[in-house]
Amino acid sequence: MGTEAASRLSTGELSARLHSPDTPEHELPIGGFRPVHGSWNPRRAAVLIPIVFQPEPAIVLTVRSRRMSLHAGQVALPGGRREADEPFPLTTALRETSEEIGIDAGRVAVHGLLDRFDTITGYRIVPVVASIEGRPELRPCPREVEEIFTLPLDAVLDPASYRKHHVTRGGHGHELYTMPHPRWMIWGATAAILHRFCTTLKDDA
Secondary structure, eight states: OOHHHHTTOOHHHHHHTSBOTTOOGGGSOEEEOOOSSSOOOOEEEEEEEEEEESSSEEEEEEEEOTTOSSSTTOEEOSEEEOOTTOOTTHHHHHHHHHHHHOOOGGGEEEEEEOOEEEOTTSEEEEEEEEEEOSOOOOOOOTTTEEEEEEEEHHHHTOGGGOEEEEEEETTEEEEEEEEOOSSOOEEHHHHHHHHHHHHHTSTTO
């Protein structure tokens, strides 16, 4: 399937390639960082992959505030840690998206989930794929978000948009993805999750 065709999948076709939104969390495959030894108890988090139409489809990304204690100034998908007793992952992803960029949950149509992704910083992320109805006004939360920008869906779904690197941490090798952009360095978990979204929508994924 070509990149342009993939970006124009119907909502039904898109949902068919994803895990159902009601898939039990423990049944979702896990990718990303794998510890070589020792115990591993990552914290649970969820992000939204929000598709907007302006009029061409695009993915909304944020630049984290430089005042944040973690990942300051980095490009991220809207999302964050699960709150106590909060339904997970949908409520977490929708709440964080509303807080960070002002998109009301009532405008979000959830299509499905991607595989879980473990980060080297100790999080296990569930990505939630959704489209946003209408043309919402995106309002960054100054405390958390420095800037909001969009990436054309055609670019996100083009395998040539990604670079894979091999890095060493603690004497062990790991894979790292980057996604070149004129203004921002898109890398780490964000680039890896977008790459997984890309491969999931390919026929041979």
